[in-house]
Each structure stands twice: as structure tokens, then as C-alpha cells.
Amino acid sequence: MTYSDDVLGRARVSDTADLKAYYERLAGHEAGALWTVANEIEPWYPQPKSVPVLWSYEKLRPLVLESLALVKGDEAGRRVVMLVNPGRKDVSAAVGMLYTGLQVMGPGESMTAHRHQASALRFVVEGQGAWTVVDGQKLRVGPRDFAITPNWTWHEHGNESPEDTGGPVIWQDGLDIPLVNAHDAGFYEVHPELYQQPRPIPDSSLLTYGSGVLRPFGFEDGWHKPYSPLFAYPWERAYPALLDAAKASEGSPYDGIILEYSNPLTGGPVMPTMGAHLQLLRPGQATRAHRHTGSVVYNVAKGSGSSVIAGQRFDWREGDIFAVPSWAWHEHANADASEDAVLFSFDDFPVMRSLGFWREEAYPDNGGHQPLG
Numbered sequence: 272m273t274y275s276d277d278v279l280g281r282a283r284v285s286d287t288a289d290l291k292a293y294y295e296r297l298a299g300h301e302a303g304a305l306w307t308v309a310n311e312i313e314p315w316y317p318q319p320k321s322v323p324v325l326w327s328y329e330k331l332r333p334l335v336l337e338s339l340a341l342v343k344g345d346e347a348g349r350r351v352v353m354l355v356n357p358g359r360k361d362v363s364a365a366v367g368m369l370y371t372g373l374q375v376m377g378p379g380e381s382m383t384a385h386r387h388q389a390s391a392l393r394f395v396v397e398g399q400g401a402w403t404v405v406d407g408q409k410l411r412v413g414p415r416d417f418a419i420t421p422n423w424t425w426h427e428h429g430n431e432s433p434e435d436t437g438g439p440v441i442w443q444d445g446l447d448i449p450l451v452n453a454h455d456a457g458f459y460e461v462h463p464e465l466y467q468q469p470r471p472i473p474d475s476s477l478l479t480y481g482s483g484v485l486r487p488f489g490f491e492d493g494w495h496k497p498y499s500p501l502f503a504y505p506w507e508r509a510y511p512a513l514l515d516a517a518k519a520s521e522g523s524p525y526d527g528i529i530l531e532y533s534n535p536l537t538g539g540p541v542m543p544t545m546g547a548h549l550q551l552l553r554p555g556q557a558t559r560a561h562r563h564t565g566s567v568v569y570n571v572a573k574g575s576g577s578s579v580i581a582g583q584r585f586d587w588r589e590g591d592i593f594a595v596p597s598w599a600w601h602e603h604a605n606a607d608a609s610e611d612a613v614l615f616s617f618d619d620f621p622v623m624r625s626l627g628f629w630r631e632e633a634y635p636d637n638g639g640h641q642p643l644g
Contacts, residue, residue, distance in 0.1 A: 353371070368449040375439050385461045580601045
């Protein structure tokens, strides 16, 4: 349904000399007339400033690696090339209120520990030897592994591959920095000893909670934090889960086979402000279009294909990152007739749902597919 500004119930006040003088008097008291902005701040439907965008990993990778020689990690705090939406440069967001970037660490390199109000997540794109320490727990992560850094947890990162024979690690960071800043709630603190003392057993949360079907009973009743007690989600467990789900179900007509990384104690999202998913598109599969409130950042974990977002086609391949703004029609297609494609994504769906903002609908025409603009 479409509406025009002259529909009954919408502001349609014409300026007059007396009104302009009135507005000036209001402005002198740091006040204003609602009807002058009502149609802008209360639209008929979401009007995101973000636009669909795709970042080519093939083109960005040399620039990310170039930063190794130009900037020391400790000097920069983190050596990250951030990905900025053309419509959200004001808040350094990739889409909506989500930030993302590509962080690189050279072999033998380690970063100092800190914590911040923003929640963070990592998806490893390439390289061996990556690790992160989250609240004293050391986690080893490799390509296509997913890990979380909940808000206000101490964390530090590194690459333990040998300096003489190892290579760089590149992973994707995802944070809710723009959301935190929009609420004037940002805090940041450097660890008093610069580095944490890791606990004796690495990957302890994975050993404890990583089965996917069994959870601790009795001795872990004390976990009442609002985020997942499982901090790492390995690809070697996640991808087979997708394949198993594909054997049992046709999946979603809009997303293919899609699974959510979850809190094993609640079944809910991994963190209160950001969720993450892994989805499989069968060989040659093309999904139907839908739209929803909430923004999404995708990383192509495997394969190649294309997505149509708000009428624009974006061709993607492994390592590419693309963004879908809130309430934008979108659909995906696997370009390969013999191999599956897998997309990792993170989003702000937990915020949309907890605030009662969630809405979703299917594209009604053309067999569920958008026309290209």
C-alpha cells in the first residue's frame, strides 16, 4: 500500500509568513512544531538511511594485508579496515546500527586486553593460529569458525603461528557500536595488567557446552548472564549440522536451510543485541524474496552466487561481505549447479524482537521474485 502526504491524518500545513515567524520564536526557546517533521520521523514504513552494498574480498584483501607493514597492532589498538555503508558514514556503520570490519594479525602477534560496552563477534575468513581470550578463557579459532565477545568481557587476540613460517590471520569483526553510541552508553577500559592470565584449559566453554544436545546439570546452575556461556562455534560442527538439516527438511523458501547460533542454555540468540545465522543454499537454488525489520551483514563462507536487494543484483563469491538494510526486499541464489553455497550472517534481530519491533512479509508478486531496477 502506498500513501501520499495529503492523506487524511498526515501533516500537510502550508507555510505562511505568520507561521515562519512562529517557528523562529519557538526555535529561540529550543522548541519546534511537531507537524513540520511528523511525516519524516513517523513514516508509513521504515525509511533506512543504509543502502544495499557489497564489499569484494578479492579487492579489499590486498589493502588489509598492506596495513600489516603500515601500522603496528598495539599502536592502532586493533588493526582493522572498517566497512562503511555510504548512507551511514555518520556513525561508521555497515548497515543500520551494526558495525563490521576486517581485522588482520601477523604471525606471532598478540594484542593487549580491553573491554567495552559494545558486544562483538568474530568470523574467521582465512589463516591458521588465531586465538582469543575472553574473560580468561582461551579459544582457538580457524577458518569459518564463529566466536563471541559479549559486552564488558575482557578480551584480547593473537596469531600464534610461527613468525618465520606462519601467515596472517584475517577475521571479520561485528559489533553493535552504533547502537551503543546511539544510547550514549559507551564505556571502554584497558586491562590493568595489559594481558589476561588464561585459565589452564583452553576452549573450556566448547568442552562444556558444545555438544549441542547435552547441557551441564547441577554444577553450572550459577550461570545467569544474558549471553551464551558457549564462546566458540567451530565450522567443523556447524557445517555438518547444516547438511544434516538439509537431509530432513526443505528449509525456508526465503533463506534455504538456515540455523541460528544459539545460547545452549536458553535456545535464544548468542547475545542480547546481536544474533548470528548460518544458511545453506542447495546447488542451483534460488530463494523467494521477503523483507523484515532488522539489518543483516552477510559473509560468504562457501561457494558463489548472487542476491537481489531492493531491486539491485549483487554477485558474490567466497569471502565477500554484503549488507541488507532493514525492510529491504532480498532474495539469494546459488550460482553453482553442483556445489552448495553457505552464508554466515549477523544481525540485530534480538533487539527488534525484544522491543516488539519485529515484522516480516513475503514478496507478493512475480512468483515471489523482485524485478531488477
